[in-house]
Amino acid sequence: MTLTRGTVVIDREACKGCDLCIDACPPRVLEMTTTVVNTIGHRFPLLIAPGCTGCKACSQICPDFCFQVYKFDEPKEIPWPVD
Amino acid sequence: MDTELVGQRVVLRTDRRPDDATLVDDFTPELVDVGAHHLCPGCGEPIAIRSAVECIAELGAVERTISVFGIGCYTAFSNNLDIEVLQALHGRAPSLATGVKRMRPDALVLTVQGDGDMVNEGLQEVLHAAARGENITCVLLNNGVFGETGGHITSTTVLGQRTKNTLDGRDAERDGYPILIGDLIASMGGTAYAARGAVNDAGNVARTRRMLAAAFATQERGEGFSFVEILTMCPTGWFIETQESPDYLADVIAGTHQIGVLKGGDVPKGDR
Ligand SMILES: Cc1ncc(C[n+]2csc(CCOP(=O)(O)OP(=O)(O)O)c2C)c(N)n1
Ligand code: SF4
Ligand code: SF4
Ligand code: SF4
Ligand SMILES: [Mg+2]
Numbered sequence: 382m383t384l385t386r387g388t389v390v391i392d393r394e395a396c397k398g399c400d401l402c403i404d405a406c407p408p409r410v411l412e413m414t415t416t417v418v419n420t421i422g423h424r425f426p427l428l429i430a431p432g433c434t435g436c437k438a439c440s441q442i443c444p445d446f447c448f449q450v451y452k453f454d455e456p457k458e459i460p461w462p463v464d
Numbered sequence: 465m466d467t468e469l470v471g472q473r474v475v476l477r478t479d480r481r482p483d484d485a486t487l488v489d490d491f492t493p494e495l496v497d498v499g500a501h502h503l504c505p506g507c508g509e510p511i512a513i514r515s516a517v518e519c520i521a522e523l524g525a526v527e528r529t530i531s532v533f534g535i536g537c538y539t540a541f542s543n544n545l546d547i548e549v550l551q552a553l554h555g556r557a558p559s560l561a562t563g564v565k566r567m568r569p570d571a572l573v574l575t576v577q578g579d580g581d582m583v584n585e586g587l588q589e590v591l592h593a594a595a596r597g598e599n600i601t602c603v604l605l606n607n608g609v610f611g612e613t614g615g616h617i618t619s620t621t622v623l624g625q626r627t628k629n630t631l632d633g634r635d636a637e638r639d640g641y642p643i644l645i646g647d648l649i650a651s652m653g654g655t656a657y658a659a660r661g662a663v664n665d666a667g668n669v670a671r672t673r674r675m676l677a678a679a680f681a682t683q684e685r686g687e688g689f690s691f692v693e694i695l696t697m698c699p700t701g702w703f704i705e706t707q708e709s710p711d712y713l714a715d716v717i718a719g720t721h722q723i724g725v726l727k728g729g730d731v732p733k734g735d736r
Contacts, residue, residue: 388482397506404665414470417471429473442669445499445501445505447491449487452488453484459476
């Protein structure tokens with residue numbers, strides 16, 4: 382099972398749907414919505430699986446300051462997939 | 465961790481802070497007052513300016529930093545910053561910054577200009593400031609277009625680059641050749657430090673931040689003119705999709721304006 386060292390808080394309403402965070406995320410745990418949009422009409426990123434490392438690549442590349450990045454005090458094993 | 469359903473999909477919750485974790489990067493860094501701005505989706509300029517202000521905060525130079533902004537899309541973003549901002553006439557920021565630094569030698573003085581502002585409207589200003597060895601740091605946000613006025617060709621537009629005037633690419637015979645401003649400035653006697661970074665991926669953002677730190681350190685030691693050119697994405701002016709713009713920067717723009725330290729500096733060898 383993948384260890385999860387970090388996580389993110391995402392400001393969905395600030396997102397302009399540019400996709401830059403998606404390719405920037407090394408473990409590729411971010412993915413854009415496909416059908417759901419925020420109130421200004423943009424798709425936004427979701428944390429789709431365990432494995433975030435808290436590396437800050439997403440927060441450093443996002444032009445619209447949509448990410449807070451956290452590191453867990455202890456790395457976690459998150460059961461996945463869930464029903 | 466909790467999950468939620470978005471559309472048809474079960475995902476990890478990202479709408480609240482975890483209670484067993486430490487914050488390592490906030491929405492906005494210390495010197496960005498408000499995150500919301502009117503720059504386009506995927507614009508590279510806020511990414512570059514974030515790096516610069518994070519450097520200033522790390523240096524502990526917040527209270528004595530005076531920035532001078534040129535005119536371009538980044539000008540609007542200067543309103544979001546919690547540092548002193550002077551607005552220069554188009555292209556004239558290095559001259560205004562010269563006056564500021566000479567009157568306030570203890571201040572950390574930087575300019576923020578675009579390629580249209582620096583290399584078209586006011587090329588002589590930055591060249592003379594470099595030649596005089598003014599102890600200031602000039603930051604160039606180079607996207608190869610006059611972004612704010614609609615994405616037209618500038619003097620740094622590379623051969624083959626799409627702009628509003630060159631939708632099938634800049635052609636040397638018709639449009640001439642780009643000016644490699646970073647290399648030109650590096651060749652001048654008064655320049656103590658010059659480097660070219662980019663914000664197309666997280667690695668380059670980190671590298672650019674080290675270049676900015678080296679440039680500010682050069683100024684703090686009083687060694688003379690320092691210069692950091694930062695290649696930034698302008699998907700709107702390049703007429704491409706936002707998600708294609710980081711690779712377009714790497715393949716087209718950085719193929720000509722090559723990333724690396726161009727002169728001087730205390731950046732580790734691996735970064736040259
Ligand atoms: C004297 C003068 N000439 C022209 C303009 C119009 N103008 C405003 S922004 C701009 C282009 C800026 O391009 P650049 O510096 O590359 O910034 P970008 O928008 O690409 O970030 C121009 C030509 C102006 N404001 N003042
Ligand atoms: S912190 Fe790193 S691993 Fe976690 S979501 Fe952001 S880019 Fe991905
Ligand atoms: S980089 Fe920021 S603005 Fe762009 S899609 Fe990701 S969260 Fe949204
Ligand atoms: S036109 Fe280009 S430089 Fe200006 S805000 Fe839009 S993407 Fe950024
Ligand atoms: Mg420009």
